[in-house]
Amino acid sequence: MTDVLTPIPTDLPRLDMPQIESRVASCPRLPSLSTVNVALREILSADNRYTSQIAEIIRRDPSLTARLLRLVNSVYFGFSTPINSIEEAVFYIGIRQIRRLAMMTPIIDDFQMLAGTAKFAWRDFWQHCIGTAILTQEVTGLFQAGTDDSDYVAGLVHDVGRIAMAAAFPDHFSVIHQVHQETQEDLCEVERSILGVDHTELGALYLRNHRLPEVLIETARHHHHPERATRHVRIVAAVQVADYLIRHSSIGMSGNRSEVSLEDWQNASGWQVIAQSRPNTDIAAAQAHMLRGVDRLASILDSLV
Numbered sequence: 001m002t003d004v005l006t007p008i009p010t011d012l013p014r015l016d017m018p019q020i021e022s023r024v025a026s027c028p029r030l031p032s033l034s035t036v037n038v039a040l041r042e043i044l045s046a047d048n049r050y051t052s053q054i055a056e057i058i059r060r061d062p063s064l065t066a067r068l069l070r071l072v073n074s075v076y077f078g079f080s081t082p083i084n085s086i087e088e089a090v091f092y093i094g095i096r097q098i099r100r101l102a103m104m105t106p107i108i109d110d111f112q113m114l115a116g117t118a119k120f121a122w123r124d125f126w127q128h129c130i131g132t133a134i135l136t137q138e139v140t141g142l143f144q145a146g147t148d149d150s151d152y153v154a155g156l157v158h159d160v161g162r163i164a165m166a167a168a169f170p171d172h173f174s175v176i177h178q179v180h181q182e183t184q185e186d187l188c189e190v191e192r193s194i195l196g197v198d199h200t201e202l203g204a205l206y207l208r209n210h211r212l213p214e215v216l217i218e219t220a221r222h223h224h225h226p227e228r229a230t231r232h233v234r235i236v237a238a239v240q241v242a243d244y245l246i247r248h249s250s251i252g253m254s255g256n257r258s259e260v261s262l263e264d265w266q267n268a269s270g271w272q273v274i275a276q277s278r279p280n281t282d283i284a285a286a287q288a289h290m291l292r293g294v295d296r297l298a299s300i301l302d303s304l305v
Helices: 019-025 038-045 050-058 062-072 086-093 097-114 122-143 149-154 160-168 170-185 185-192 199-209 214-222 232-250 264-267 269-277 285-293 295-305
Strands: none
Touching: 019 160, 019 199, 050 062, 050 086, 062 086, 062 097, 062 295, 086 097, 097 122, 097 149, 097 160, 122 149, 122 232, 122 285, 122 295, 149 214, 149 232, 160 199, 170 185, 170 269, 185 199, 199 214, 199 285, 214 232, 232 269, 232 285, 269 285
16 A cells, blocks of 8 residues: 555645535435335334235335346245246245335435436445345344334445535546555545545535434444444444445445455454443354355345346
8 A cells, every 4th residue: 555645636626625515515315315115114014914015015116116026036036937926026025125125225216316427336336235234234133123224224325425425526536436446545545635525424414414314324424433433333333344244245346445354344343332232242153143144145136236
């Protein structure tokens, strides 16, 4: 790693915070983050869950329908005969997967619109985000009973700062990733040097501007350093652990090309945060469980994005 960052192009100024805040304020809102398919979630949480009712609501969303059918017909499920019926797909997928799809689909669709035409490996990025969301819920599920799905959404949007950067600062975004790819310097340092702020602060700023829940803001800001979070620390820690494991396993691509070794993941500060807040947790057993489960993710994500 070099000691001096690659020189910034002379026609691309480093911005100050008022300039950054002004541009981020102009970014459109992601309506999915506040509405997240309310009608479907109400049916899924009802005492009487009828497959036909769920299927009828899924039919109203072509993107959700397509993802559902791709998932159920993926290698992961391994059916010999293709499944074309939404009712059958709902039966085989199960309520938990349907809930994930219902939350993920509008958010990813909004993400893509916000990112616009910025050149980037967006499919790999979406796979990284979805994989992190799934594993975040796996981590939190090891240590506590059912949640309200805020852990899943936090994992899904932890890198929203990269999308806001692509939307508000497309030229800076392009140069940052070119420099990072060529030099392998720390991505956050490159972002701060070229733009004036890194994606973690940018993501927190974007989410706060749109009055989104504190758990999402804390996760966006502190997912690299969960020990710095003041609230929702276990969810922030779970997101870091999930993010590290996804990167270690080379599933998708967040844009951060720095390698994460097995030791990096096992020694992530998020594990210490979890151990401190849940002192009776067997961290070694939790890590072994996570490693056994990560292999199935690749086939799932290929069918979702």
